[in-house]
Amino acid sequence: MEDTEIGEVIGSSNTELIAESSLLHNPPPFGSFIKVQAREPIYAVVFNAYTHSMEPNRLAIAYHRSEQELRDEQPQIFELLKTKFEAVIIGYEHEGTIRHHLPPQPPRLHSFVHTCHPMEVRRLTSHLKFFRFLLGVEKAPRAELIAGAIRAAYVVRDCERSFLVQAGKELVKLIGDDYEMLSSILQRIQD
Amino acid sequence: MQQLRRRVGVVVNGSLVGGLEMKLDEWYSVEDIRAGKFVVIEGEKSCFFCMVTDVRLDATNPQVLADPPSEEEDLMRQVLHGTATYGTVCLRPLLMTEKNELAEEHDEPHLVKTIPVHFSVVAEAEEEDVNRIFGSEDADSRYFHIGRPLDMETPICVDLEGFIERSNGIFGKTGTGKTFLTRLVLSGLIHKNRAVNLIYDMHSEYGWQATQETGNGRGSFVKGLKQLFGSKVSIFTLDPESARRRGVQSDFNVKIPYNQITVEDIASLSDELNLNPTAIESAYLIVNKFGREWLSTLLKQDPAEIKDFADHIGAHPESISALHRKLKRLENFNFLQERVADDAVYKILEFIDKGVHIVLEFGQQSSFLCYMLVSNILTRRLHDQYVMKTERYLSSGRPQDKPKQLIITIEEAHKFLNPMAARQTIFGTIAREMRKYFVSLLIVDQRPSSIDDEVMSQVGTRITALLSDEKDINAVLTGVSNASWLRSVLSSLDSKQQALLMGHAVPMPVVIRTRDYDSVFYTALGHVEGEELSQKAQSNIADLFGDR
Secondary structure: OOOOOOEEEEEEOOOEEEEEEOOOOOOOOOOOEEEEOOOOOEEEEEEEEEEEEOOOOOOOOOOOOOHHHHHHHOOHHHHOEEEEEEEEEEEEEEOOEEEOOOOOOOOOOOOEEEEOOHHHHHHHOOOOOOHHHHHOOOOOOHHHHHHHHHHHHHHHOOOOHHHHHHHHHHHHHHHOOOHHHHHHHHHHHOO | OOOOOOEEEEEEEEEOOOEEEEEEOOOOOHHHOOOOOEEEEEOOOEEEEEEEEEEEEEEOOHHHHHOOOOOOOHHHHHHHEOOOEEEEEEEEEEEEEEOOOOOOOOOOOEEOOOOOOOOOEEEEOOHHHHHHHHOOOOOOOOEEEEEEEOOOOOOEEEEHHHHHHOOEEEEOOOOOOHHHHHHHHHHHHHHOOOOEEEEEEOOOOOOOOEEOOOOOOOOOEEOOHHHHHHHHEEEEEOOHHHHHHOOOOOOEEOOEEHHHOOHHHHHOOHHHHOOOHHHHHHHHHHHHHHHHHHHHHHHHOOHHHHHHHHHHHOOOHHHHHHHHHHHHHHHHOOOEEOOOOOOHHHHHHHHHHOOOEEEEEOOOOOOHHHHHHHHHHHHHHHHHHHHHHHHHHHHHOOHHHOOOOEEEEEEOOHHHHOOOHHHOOHHHHHHHHHHHHOEEEEEEEOOHHHOOHHHHHHOOEEEEOOOOOHHHHHHHOOOOOOOHHHHHHHHOOOOOOEEEEEEOOOOOOEEEEEOOOOHHHHHHOOOOOHHHHHHHHHHHHHHHHOOO
């Protein structure tokens, strides 16, 4: 399943990328780890997703029908909708090792995006330096984003509590002076 | 081979004068750090041996302290522990050694003149480190194992050579184990044969068995020096009756003739006898007339004829009458006699010359008056004899004339060494003259603040059990440079079996759990009993006469 693409890059910069989801209404989860397939794969964390009309001037309108009724009666409207997601780049792979800094070039447009394999998530989160990238995101609530990423990594680590503690300690180093944010993140990741 | 030490934290702050600060590693519990703990800092070029003086809880963000995590917030607590909230440990570097491995064998630890670089690793001291600093009994017979560090099983030794060179003190509140510490130290001195001891044993606790006040065998009997060392120790007594009742075989009954009591002896007791300065002056008038027989002459006077006697010597009758009345108390002491067969001082000297240690028991005569009177008289004359012996040795220069180093143990020392008495009693002189005449003191006291500052500053090695009075703590630290940090260590000692050791006989101050005074200790001193004793006797007989 990991091998089928979940989207395609339609906009990129050195720090962020926008991709169109392969399935309508089905972007990768908020805070999950994704990979842009390339010779040197680029890793990113999803921080935003949205669905809207393909044509910029046309807004979707309410039909007051259930989705199934709509699909039966007016299947064409689903063809006119697109789901996109945005992700913040947290590192890339170079000669087989993961680098926890920004890639030299932004992801190429039309590259395929995949969900990270659990092993890749483990490797990515063996160092927690990438929290710094998540803190730089302005378009999403940072506390939620970090908590989401930690939870995603926590799940692939078979819910090892020591990982939560380790992540918390890393956060103290980064946002020790913002005790409120720290405690709100910790509350979110607690079992 | 250097053992791998267990890491405690890293140095983050500090100065040579104020001491160092260490951030405690998160996996090391702050509760495992005790004041007085012994740690090693591996600097870039030197190793520093330090003692923990203070432990503190710190936080990077004051907000954490204002809104501490609740008990349910387990994760928060775990996360904050060691990061936003951490333990800071204050260390006092005491000694340093060069890290040069080639020179390690010869490199003696020396006093600190610098501090380690930032983020030097602090680790728990290992047995090897302790041995290197305090020496070990196996390496040299001058070392005597007196206890162990608070959290280690390595023996801490005192250097007895250094110990006997000066007067020493054992201090502590009542019930903190002074007697026990003293017995331990005396055992060491006798066992290692470093000096001859004369012990003024006020409560008859050292010579024969005494009850144990603390520890496992509380209430049971512990062995006295005579039982441990046999013929190396003699018991002298002032009260043969009491000795008999306790089943103690005394070697000599001390009797003191009146003519050995001088006015100075009486003067130093003026508090106890309630004498005023005029009385002392009158006493001198009697001495002018009757010389050494002054006291017996005075005591023999009929109260009715005191006036004539006063006229005869040219003193004020009222004053002589008062002196007579007050000194009459001395007649109650059985050991004071008109004439005695054996001079106690010569007897003591004879034993000392043979290297036999003497415990002088006071038995029932344990009043301060008696204790001070006897110890003053005997010590003054012993001191005179020692001065003569020393002078003879200095003129002849022959090693066989060298007097044996004598250590006099006195209890309740503040009575002898308070600022008033220290100038009058012979003990003040001995404490100040130190070892010039091969006599030094072992002062046992519970009220060091009453001891004269000048005397305190000359005390070489101090073994201090718990003291709580601020004045006493100050007094014990008199003459110790940069001592403020020791204050916290001293007041945090346990009330049993713990002592702070500092001064001449140890390279750095150290807190010890004192050694148990039990059968293991007896055996270490070569004491055998029961089955083993009879076997030893058999083998001795076999050695002497051959197998039959």
